[in-house]
Amino acid sequence: MxxxxxxxxxxxxxxxxxxxxxxxxxxxxxxxxxxxxxxxxxxxxxxxxxxxxxxxxxxxxxxxxxxxxxxxxxxxxxxxxxxxxxxxxxxxxxxDRTDLILKIFLNNARTKQAKLQVELAYLQHQLPRVYGGKGKELSRIGGGMKTKGAGEKLGEIKTRTIKDRINKIKKQLKEIEKQREEQRKSREDNPNILKVSLVGYTNAGKSSLLKRLTKRDVFISDQLFATLDTKTSLIYFPDIEKKVLITDTVGFVEDMPSEIMDAFMTTLKEIEDADVILHVIDISDKNWMKKKTTVENVLKQLKLQDKPTITVFNKIDKVVPSKDLIEEDVMENTITISAEKGWNIDKLFDILKKYAKQKEEKHGVCILQNSQ
Ligand SMILES: Nc1nc2c(ncn2[C@@H]2O[C@H](COP(=O)(O)OP(=O)(O)OP(=O)(O)O)[C@@H](O)[C@H]2O)c(=O)[nH]1
Ligand SMILES: [Mg+2]
Missing domain, CATH: 3.40.50.11060 (GTPase HflX, N-terminal domain)
Incomplete structure (x- = not known):
């Protein structure tokens, strides 16, 4: 292009x-x-x-x-x-801007769920354009639609075909969601497992942090929207005998198209399950404050603004040349790290351990209260 x-x-x-x-x-x-x-x-x-x-x-x-x-x-x-x-x-x-974001999403979706979600967003965005547009884009998706002929009738046929496909995708997604829901329930609130969600603006370094924390091989790229599929990995702390389930997901962007927000709602809803959110911020980006606000606004939209959140300032190596120059984190629940260099990761582990222990303690209190 x-x-x-x-x-x-x-x-x-x-x-x-x-x-x-x-x-x-x-x-x-x-x-x-x-x-x-x-x-x-x-x-x-x-x-x-x-x-x-x-x-x-x-x-x-x-x-x-x-x-x-x-x-x-x-x-x-x-x-x-x-x-x-x-x-x-x-x-x-x-x-337009939404088309462009959809194009990236179409290229980058890997799992069946992500592919269906993107196709749904794409078709929903195309639907109002059927009568006005050339329609050639449509043949790429939706089972090779015929675009011969012209006029109102063709518009109607196309609209119907797209609507049928939308309904079919919605059904398939519901199925996948049901399975996921069952999986989620089966691992529901084990007091020994802390659930953590990585959120942040696209390209902040969420997947890099997941890789650093779990040593798992994940796809990292200096490209917007590299990750579209939710990935959950496990960390085990033998010293306290606690597990942490950590989930990486799609990044946010300013003015996220509503079609994408809607289609990815189930993926985003997984953040709801988290005990703690790690909000990853690229501190070397001069617009980090604006991006932080964008992410906070999306979390508000998802009604997740009150969830315990640790603000993780990442890519500090691009701002200061040495780990020794990182000052002590002054604010509570913030930490400055470099996912790439591994700076301050131990400190982040300590914070996660603290939350893991707290979770068990809280759970203990709940059980006591319930049995009274
Ligand atoms: N210098 C430096 N670069 C980093 C650091 N963490 C991540 N990066 C780079 O930032 C880019 C984006 O990293 P990802 O981990 O893919 O970011 P992401 O937040 O998962 O991005 P999306 O999945 O696209 O939303 C990659 O080129 C990484 O190598 C860091 O601590 N320091
Ligand atoms: Mg990623």
């Missing part, structure tokens, strides 16, 4: 806007593309037909032709009509 980015600033502050565009470039790369050009436009409000001004559309068409781009990526979400009009004028594939 040779992409031209169209960066539309709708009343964003300049620095916020720059940050969003940088992130979009990262998303293009994660989708396997290269950014070959960038076009900026400031607007008070979107144009209903093209989102941007018509003059700008012509300018982009010329640029795309000149540098032989094959895709135009917008940093905003476009309506079905806008996508259709822009595709006609620009003569290349037009993607």
């Amino acid at each position: 040779k992409a031209v980015i169209v960066a539309v600033n709708l009343n964003d502050k300049e620095e916020d806007f720059e940050y969003k565009i940088q992130e979009l470039e990262g998303l293009v790369e994660a989708a396997g593309g290269t950014v070959v050009g960038k076009v900026y436009q400031k607007r008070e409000s979107p144009d209903p037909a093209y989102f941007i001004g018509r003059g700008k559309v012509k300018e982009i068409a010329q640029l795309v032709e000149g540098i032989r781009g094959d895709t135009v990526v917008f940093n905003v979400n476009l309506s079905p009509v806008q996508i259709s009009n822009l595709s006609k004028e620009l003569n290349v594939e037009v993607l």
Whole structure:
């Protein structure tokens, strides 16, 4: 994919806007593309037909032709009509931000559940576009839909086919969820097992930390949304005879498309089971505070804001050259680490042990209260 980015600033502050565009470039790369050009436009409000001004559309068409781009990526979400009009004028594939994220998810899903979840999100995003769009994308998915002919009738057929497929996927997902639910119940609240969920912005280093903590071989990549599948591993502390179940999952991003949030809700709900959340933050990222807020907002959406949380500032090796320079963690429930170098991992183990012991103690109290 040779992409031209169209960066539309709708009343964003300049620095916020720059940050969003940088992130979009990262998303293009994660989708396997290269950014070959960038076009900026400031607007008070979107144009209903093209989102941007018509003059700008012509300018982009010329640029795309000149540098032989094959895709135009917008940093905003476009309506079905806008996508259709822009595709006609620009003569290349037009993607909005949600399309781009879905493309990455389509490439990166590995397990059956993740694949179905992504397909569901994709179809739900495509559904309103059936009448407006060219429909060629649809044939890739959903059992090779025929896209011959044109007009209303074809639109109806396509809509029905997509809806059928959506229902089928939902049923399959329900089945998988049921199995997972049973598995979860079977390991339900064992006082000797502490359940920990890794959460964080995409690329924060969650999988790297899982690997460091469990010595398990997991997929790590300097790419957004490398992990889409939930992975649970076990750590055993022989000295206190306690186990920790630690789960890695999909990362968050600002303005996570609602279709993805919905489709991945079951995966995200697994965080609900956790006794403790490890919120992993890339402290070397200059936008870490904004990303931290984004993650906290998603946790709020999932009603998980009150769960015990340990804030893990990762990638400290990119900020200070030596472990000796890491100051004592001043705030409670925060720790500064380097998953890559293994700095302060022992300290994190100690924190987990403390929680594991607390869990057993609390459970003991519950049993006593119940038996009174
Ligand atoms: N310098 C440095 N790099 C790190 C550290 N931890 C992770 N990384 C790098 O950061 C990148 C992302 O790491 P992952 O562990 O895949 O991040 P993630 O949070 O699982 O990302 P997604 O699954 O994509 O959401 C990789 O290139 C890692 O090598 C660290 O402590 N220091
Ligand atoms: Mg990961």
